[in-house]
Amino acid sequence: MGILEKVNYPEDIKRLSISELYELAEEIREFLLYNIANTGGHLAANLGVVELTLALLKVFDPPKDKIVWDVGHQCYVYKILTGRKQKFNTLRKFGGLSGFPKSKESIYDSFDTGHSSTSISVALGFAVARDLKNEDYDVIAVIGDGALTGGLAYEGLNNAGRYNGKLLVILNDNDMSISKNVGAIAKYLSKVRTKPRYFKLKKAADSLVEGIPIVGKNLSKFVRKVKGSLKYFFFPGTLFEALGFEYYGPIDGHDIERLCEVFKSVKDFERPVLVHVVTQKGKGYEHAERFPEKFHGVPPFDIETGNHLSDNTSKTFSEVLGDKLCELAKRNPKILAITAAMPDGTGLSRFAKMYPQRFFDVGIAEEHAVTFAGALAKEGFKPFVAIYSTFLQRAFDQIIHDVCLQNLNVVFCVDRAGLVGEDGETHHGSFDISYLSLIPNLTLMVPKDTKEFEMMLEFAAFYQDGPIAIRYPRGSCKQVGLYDEIKLSEPEILKEGVNLAIFSIGRHVSMLYDIISKNKLDATLVNVRFIKPLNTKIIKRIVNTHKKILIVEDNSIIGGLGEKIKSIIAEEKSVEIKHIAIPDRFIPHGSIFQLYSMLGMDRENLTKIVMELIES
Numbered sequence: 001m002g003i004l005e006k007v008n009y010p011e012d013i014k015r016l017s018i019s020e021l022y023e024l025a026e027e028i029r030e031f032l033l034y035n036i037a038n039t040g041g042h043l044a045a046n047l048g049v050v051e052l053t054l055a056l057l058k059v060f061d062p063p064k065d066k067i068v069w070d071v072g073h074q075c076y077v078y079k080i081l082t083g084r085k086q087k088f089n090t091l092r093k094f095g096g097l098s099g100f101p102k103s104k105e106s107i108y109d110s111f112d113t114g115h116s117s118t119s120i121s122v123a124l125g126f127a128v129a130r131d132l133k134n135e136d137y138d139v140i141a142v143i144g145d146g147a148l149t150g151g152l153a154y155e156g157l158n159n160a161g162r163y164n165g166k167l168l169v170i171l172n173d174n175d176m177s178i179s180k181n182v183g184a185i186a187k188y189l190s191k192v193r194t195k196p197r198y199f200k201l202k203k204a205a206d207s208l209v210e211g212i213p214i215v216g217k218n219l220s221k222f223v224r225k226v227k228g229s230l231k232y233f234f235f236p237g238t239l240f241e242a243l244g245f246e247y248y249g250p251i252d253g254h255d256i257e258r259l260c261e262v263f264k265s266v267k268d269f270e271r272p273v274l275v276h277v278v279t280q281k282g283k284g285y286e287h288a289e290r291f292p293e294k295f296h297g298v299p300p301f302d303i304e305t306g307n308h309l310s311d312n313t314s315k316t317f318s319e320v321l322g323d324k325l326c327e328l329a330k331r332n333p334k335i336l337a338i339t340a341a342m343p344d345g346t347g348l349s350r351f352a353k354m355y356p357q358r359f360f361d362v363g364i365a366e367e368h369a370v371t372f373a374g375a376l377a378k379e380g381f382k383p384f385v386a387i388y389s390t391f392l393q394r395a396f397d398q399i400i401h402d403v404c405l406q407n408l409n410v411v412f413c414v415d416r417a418g419l420v421g422e423d424g425e426t427h428h429g430s431f432d433i434s435y436l437s438l439i440p441n442l443t444l445m446v447p448k449d450t451k452e453f454e455m456m457l458e459f460a461a462f463y464q465d466g467p468i469a470i471r472y473p474r475g476s477c478k479q480v481g482l483y484d485e486i487k488l489s490e491p492e493i494l495k496e497g498v499n500l501a502i503f504s505i506g507r508h509v510s511m512l513y514d515i516i517s518k519n520k521l522d523a524t525l526v527n528v529r530f531i532k533p534l535n536t537k538i539i540k541r542i543v544n545t546h547k548k549i550l551i552v553e554d555n556s557i558i559g560g561l562g563e564k565i566k567s568i569i570a571e572e573k574s575v576e577i578k579h580i581a582i583p584d585r586f587i588p589h590g591s592i593f594q595l596y597s598m599l600g601m602d603r604e605n606l607t608k609i610v611m612e613l614i615e616s
């Protein structure tokens, strides 16, 4: 019988010797590999934190102690060891375990995460709350080197650096974001990791001060002072020390004994401490070690070959963006491309290779990406900023203040709009129409398929009258095969009928087109295309010639297309209106198909609704 079979909760870890923990680490890696090959998920980051998680659970006591996983995609090992091993085969499936920490799923998950760089602020909030309530427990933020490129992390560090209580930040440095980590901080960390002289001197200083026994509060203060001065003498101030943290590291993040030793020794420090841990992303699985970016987030895959098992052969919207932007960049030298740490996900990797001088990966810094683009546009360039809908939420103010207010020619490529599937509630792009359409000067377009997306990119590339956002979903969608020229504010009328008028956008357009065609229904189908400026004149004309209206959109019911059309209709006449959209609640994880079906946005339900409206 293996060790993992007997381990379910942190108390089981506490009973194991260090050599048993190493055995367990290998069993956990096999377990992760076997399961994620079936479910898909964030493999590489989890393979990298196996020993780190074991050491944390050996030394600390969750749920009393609070561990905050930044982004949270690396929490699988923690889930397995905090009572969720039996359910692990349901990971990311509808009704199953989430791929991110969820306090409603387990008391061991101290705070929900999914978006990057929140952990230090959360941990500081917990620490201050603990002090105010006179309680006693440890708070630990685990943040990756990628997440440390996000501005919010520095707001947290800045605030925490002058805090006078117990707070531990663990920097899990694997020299990778999803892709290669970028920027000056990544460069700095790489220097700290690789400068052998620094290591040697530092080790000498550490062992010197670690030899001094810590007895009583005053002596402990003295030891810290000695240690501080020694360190500053040898290495004049690490970045984190300058920010008010006690710094330990770099430490081998796969050495369980050393990790436990360090965690025990810093556990009772009454001040912020940062432990810098070096790990290898994808550790233990050759394919992931060699190509960590390919195994960051994976669909189901073949363990032997490492090949992804995906049946989708049609080009995704992101791939279309990458290819089309390369072509447009050849014709328009002013075109630039910007990503916030997602060159692969947004499809921009090819552009990065073809036009390295015109490509910018700014790290996990959506706010900066937008403001940076604003200034580039002000100087006559045409930046295309490709960011997932859910992450662009971070940059709401920058879109208003640094782009739209000055009517600058920035193109926002809003990827992963609508429901995204297995990543769930932190990642669905449910709100972008609501938050973008209220901004003056911004043109907002939605393509019905990838061909139309190309046409919209072409339109946007040469448009000189202000900012444009194009929102499109994850993956691909069926082509409709009919394409009017793109003209500002003009919808595309795909079918003209009498009994029902349907207004829709995005991937629902082809679904509705099929439903009407296959069932030979007498309905009008409008592909709205421009949410802003919305064509009030054409909408009014269509409303006035139909008694029943159906609106279908993959956005929140609040602030989406439906509300806008309804306010136009209210001025006109009374008609029967049915509005299908994402309801006003957070939508869990599951396949797109299951989620659409749960929300009545799938083909079957839409067919029923269209038929009922026509026949009633």
Ligand SMILES: Cc1ncc(C[n+]2csc(CCOP(=O)(O)OP(=O)(O)O)c2C)c(N)n1
Residues within 6 Å of the ligand: 045, 071, 073, 074, 114, 115, 116, 143, 144, 145, 146, 147, 148, 174, 176, 177, 178, 281, 340, 341, 342, 364, 366, 391, 394
């Ligand atoms: C605000 C935000 N932007 C982008 C992402 C997408 N994202 C998820 S993980 C990740 C890389 C994180 O790198 P790191 O923190 O070093 O973790 P690792 O995977 O290397 O362990 C990115 C860019 C996100 N979750 N949140």
Ligand SMILES: CC(=O)[C@@H](O)[C@H](O)COP(=O)(O)O
Residues within 6 Å of the ligand: 042, 071, 073, 114, 178, 296, 297, 345, 416, 420, 423, 474
């Ligand atoms: C954890 C995280 O935020 C990303 O890894 C995200 O899961 C990527 O999503 P896609 O798979 O849609 O690129």
Ligand SMILES: [Mg+2]
Residues within 6 Å of the ligand: 144, 145, 146, 147, 172, 173, 174, 175, 176, 177
């Ligand atoms: Mg990393």
